[in-house]
Amino acid sequence: AQKVTQAQTEISVVEKEDVTLDCVYETRDTTYYLFWYKQPPSGELVFLIRRNSFDEQNEISGRYSWNFQKSTSSFNFTITASQVVDSAVYFCALSVTGTASKLTFGTGTRLQVTL
Amino acid sequence: EAGVAQSPRYKIIEKRQSVAFWCNPISGHATLYWYQQILGQGPKLLIQFQNNGVVDDSQLPKDRFSAERLKGVDSTLKIQPAKLEDSAVYLCASSRQGYGQPQHFGDGTRLSIL
Numbered sequence: 001a002q003k004v005t006q007a008q009t010e011i012s013v014v015e016k017e018d019v020t021l022d023c024v025y026e027t028r029d030t031t032y033y034l035f036w037y038k039q040p041p042s043g044e045l046v047f048l049i050r051r052n053s054f055d056e057q058n059e060i061s062g063r064y065s066w067n068f069q070k071s072t073s074s075f076n077f078t079i080t081a082s083q084v085v086d087s088a089v090y091f092c093a094l095s096v097t098g099t100a101s102k103l104t105f106g107t108g109t110r111l112q113v114t115l
Numbered sequence: 116e117a118g119v120a121q122s123p124r125y126k127i128i129e130k131r132q133s134v135a136f137w138c139n140p141i142s143g144h145a146t147l148y149w150y151q152q153i154l155g156q157g158p159k160l161l162i163q164f165q166n167n168g169v170v171d172d173s174q175l176p177k178d179r180f181s182a183e184r185l186k187g188v189d190s191t192l193k194i195q196p197a198k199l200e201d202s203a204v205y206l207c208a209s210s211r212q213g214y215g216q217p218q219h220f221g222d223g224t225r226l227s228i229l
Contacts, residue, residue, distance in 0.1 A: 004157075033215040043204060045158070045220035052215060091157055101146065101214055102171055105157030 002027045004094050006106035013082050013113055021077040021109045023092030029053075034068065034075045035093040035103065045091070051075065082113045116141060119221035121207050127227045133195035136224045140188065140209030146170075147184055148218060149192050150206040158206055164190065165212065194226075202228045 003026040013019045025034065036048040049059065051068050059066045063080045079086055089110045093103040120139040128134050140147050145166050150158035161180065162172040166187040175182070179198070184190040194201055204225050208218040 035217065037220075042222065043225070044222045045206065045208075047217045047219060050215065050217050093157070095215060097214060101210065101216060101218075102160050102163065103158070103218060105159075107155070107157050 002094050002096055002104045004092050004104055004106035006092055006109050008109045010110040015113055015115050016081050018080050019082050021090050023075045025073050025094045027096050029096040032096040036077050037091045038088045040088040084113050087113045119207055119209055119219055121221035121224055123224055125225050128197055129229045130199055131196040134197060135191050135193045136205050138190045138207030141219055144209035145212040146210045147190050148208040149182055152204045152206055197228050199228050
């Protein structure tokens with residue numbers, strides 16, 4: 001069975017601070033995909049990034065960066081110089097082969113960025 | 116590219132009533148998903164369609180929930196009769212065919228059962 005753990009329920013930071021959201025996953029499959037989604041107060045889940053299990057390169061997109069480490073089964077997400085618009089719930093999700101692309105989500109981390 | 120469309124945005128019903136949700140996926144997306152998101156939790160897959168066939172409905176409470184995707188495009192999800200524990204946001208998502216394709220979500224329908 002697959003499992004995704006986001007131990008941080010809620011994080012509060014002041015604007016311009018850096019913040020890291022943790023994600024730990026469990027699977028016996030060697031081939032899988034990891035995802036991050038953002039859910040702003042409006043409710044829509046917005047796709048941020050996809051990473052497959054064979055690609056451990058870190059990725060940077062503007063103020064966002066992701067650190068994938070298979071050795072610790074972690075796929076952490078860092079926001080640099082946070083902004084109020086980053087306030088949302090962030091979900092990490094896992095998809096393994098043989099499950100027809102079904103996503104297993106973590107419970108989410110609520111990020112509150114204040115002025 | 117137009118996103119995933121869902122309606123209604125909000126619905127309030129009394130327990131034991133029935134309700135239906137509608138979803139129109141992104142054009143060209145063969146795969147369609149319905150998720151249930153209870154407050155404070157991550158979304159949970161209810162049913163997945165590939166074109167108009169069901170791929171996975173293992174977590175769909177089939178005694179009260181039903182879904183269809185006629186002609187492989189639009190989909191409807193129905194609850195009959197509704198229970199208090201069905202209060203949640205129902206999210207529709209779509210993706211291109213193939214393993215690992217990113218799923219793109221609609222705004223969801225927030226259902227409240229009184």
